[in-house]
Amino acid sequence: MAGPLTDQITPPAGPLRTLAGDRPVVRVLIRAGLVLVKRTVLLAVLLALVFTGVELLPGDAAHATSERGETAVDLAQRRHTLGLDRPVLERFWDWMSGLPTGDLGTSAHGESVTDLVSTAFPNTLVLGATALLLTAVLSIALGCWAALRPGGRLDQAVTGTSTAVFAIPEFVVAVGLVLVFSLWTGWLPAVTLADADGTPSSWTMLVLPTLALTVPQAGWNTRIVRAALDDEARAPHVETAVLDGVPPLRVLTHHVLPGALPTIATGLATSSGILLGGAVVVETIFNYPGIGAVLSSAVADRDTPVIAGVTALAGAVISCVLLLADLVRDVVTGGRR
Numbered sequence: 001m002a003g004p005l006t007d008q009i010t011p012p013a014g015p016l017r018t019l020a021g022d023r024p025v026v027r028v029l030i031r032a033g034l035v036l037v038k039r040t041v042l043l044a045v046l047l048a049l050v051f052t053g054v055e056l057l058p059g060d061a062a063h064a065t066s067e068r069g070e071t072a073v074d075l076a077q078r079r080h081t082l083g084l085d086r087p088v089l090e091r092f093w094d095w096m097s098g099l100p101t102g103d104l105g106t107s108a109h110g111e112s113v114t115d116l117v118s119t120a121f122p123n124t125l126v127l128g129a130t131a132l133l134l135t136a137v138l139s140i141a142l143g144c145w146a147a148l149r150p151g152g153r154l155d156q157a158v159t160g161t162s163t164a165v166f167a168i169p170e171f172v173v174a175v176g177l178v179l180v181f182s183l184w185t186g187w188l189p190a191v192t193l194a195d196a197d198g199t200p201s202s203w204t205m206l207v208l209p210t211l212a213l214t215v216p217q218a219g220w221n222t223r224i225v226r227a228a229l230d231d232e233a234r235a236p237h238v239e240t241a242v243l244d245g246v247p248p249l250r251v252l253t254h255h256v257l258p259g260a261l262p263t264i265a266t267g268l269a270t271s272s273g274i275l276l277g278g279a280v281v282v283e284t285i286f287n288y289p290g291i292g293a294v295l296s297s298a299v300a301d302r303d304t305p306v307i308a309g310v311t312a313l314a315g316a317v318i319s320c321v322l323l324l325a326d327l328v329r330d331v332v333t334g335g336r337r
Contacts, residue, residue, distance in 0.1 A: 028330055044096070062108075064303075091304075107305055107306050108306075117309055125317065127283070130210045138222070139218050139221035146158040165216060165218070167219075177208045182208070189204060200289065209288050212278075212282045212286075221264075232256045232260045237255060238251060238255045238259075276314050
């Protein structure tokens with residue numbers, strides 16, 4: 001009796017059936033394309049603001065990278081070489097025209113920005129992706145564990161702890177990790193040493209930076225998971241499954257969790273941008289060879305092409321993650337809004 005009744009009330013959850021029937025694959029792809037175009041336009045606007053913002057800062061790249069003893073004539077020549085004597089909109093258009101081909105311009109020191117970030121940015125992606133994966137595992141596991149006994153001591157402990165952990169900034173977590181695991185116990189290295197190819201020389205050097213990024217976001221996403229599961233638990237098909245005597249764990253994994261996936265995916269996608277932003281601070285603390293050092297040096301040098309290049313790469317990664325979350329939501333909900 002329990003099985004047929006549950007099957008009748010439970011909405012069809014097959015993503016493939018949904019895409020093939022009510023929401024064809026073509027319509028889903030069209031929607032994804034429109035979202036991608038919209039976010040590309042927003043990224044272009046953000047890059048224009050980056051160029052304008054750096055222009056409004058005191059000083060310029062020619063002055064910031066000048067050597068002692070250079071005359072006004074030397075500075076004027078350097079500004080001409082860097083193109084700083086041209087209007088900012090003209091420089092922005094020239095830089096944007098090379099973006100589709102992967103040309104991120106030339107830095108104030110005469111280096112190719114593409115070459116400059118080709119090693120540092122993958123290191124940051126490894127750090128951020130590892131932290132995002134660990135965040136997903138921890139938040140889903142803790143949220144589901146707490147949801148098995150709603151309102152109980154475990155649920156209250158998980159909710160309270162996750163709130164407190166999220167309130168701690170990444171740099172505070174990083175300092176605490178260094179104190180405990182490096183200075184007091186000596187288990188893990190406090191700084192990152194790079195090999196000749198620019199990558200960390202040991203995987204152990206990834207542990208503390210990854211944990212420093214993961215801990216606050218795991219707290220935030222655990223709350224999202226717990227709230228999403230709580231909302232989905234009130235759905236009619238879930239209540240029917242409970243009344244039919246379905247075991248609590250099966251109710252959670254087969255009826256509650258699938259419906260909560262869109263909200264969970266959106267929360268994790270939002271965390272990807274926060275993780276990349278927090279990586280700049282964490283990389284500085286652990287001397288990690290990522291994009292943080294490149295970006296901080298570029299800001300000090302007023303090096304607009306480097307700042308814009310890092311922004312473009314980070315924006316592209318975040319847009320792809322958000323698009324993936326949109327696709328998950330569209331597939332699970334059958335395209336209904």
